[in-house]
Amino acid sequence: MTVFADENFYKTKYLCGRKAVIDTAFNFYARKATQIIINYCGENIDFKIAVDEIKLCCCELAELLYNNEQSGGQCGILSETVGDMSVSYENTEITKQILQKNIRSVVYSYLADTGLLYRGVRR
Numbered sequence: 001m002t003v004f005a006d007e008n009f010y011k012t013k014y015l016c017g018r019k020a021v022i023d024t025a026f027n028f029y030a031r032k033a034t035q036i037i038i039n040y041c042g043e044n045i046d047f048k049i050a051v052d053e054i055k056l057c058c059c060e061l062a063e064l065l066y067n068n069e070q071s072g073g074q075c076g077i078l079s080e081t082v083g084d085m086s087v088s089y090e091n092t093e094i095t096k097q098i099l100q101k102n103i104r105s106v107v108y109s110y111l112a113d114t115g116l117l118y119r120g121v122r123r
Contacts, residue, residue: 037058
């Protein structure tokens with residue numbers, strides 16, 4: 001499977017001097033991110049010409065997926081009481097919905113104005 005962004009692009013172009021979030025197995029997360037982009041864009045992407053918007057989107061999605069996995073996909077704490085220790089956690093389904101919302105936000109922030117998300121009829 002073709003991956004839209006490689007580790008070299010991630011470290012040199014995407015990060016712009018920042019410290020890398022993904023320190024190992026970048027290609028694993030980039031492959032997952034590539035599949036997400038394909039799911040959103042369908043057949044609109046020409047694999048021979050991956051523009052910078054697609055590569056940047058791939059890198060940001062890879063970081064999002066990496067961070068989610070590092071947190072174990074754990075539910076966030078909704079409320080916490082220190083005296084007599086009481087903690088309430090989010091529902092797992094809510095956590096998944098938040099991840100999907102964040103993925104959609106990243107995809108749309110990079111690809112909304114490119115025409116790649118168009119699902120209508122072309123003449």
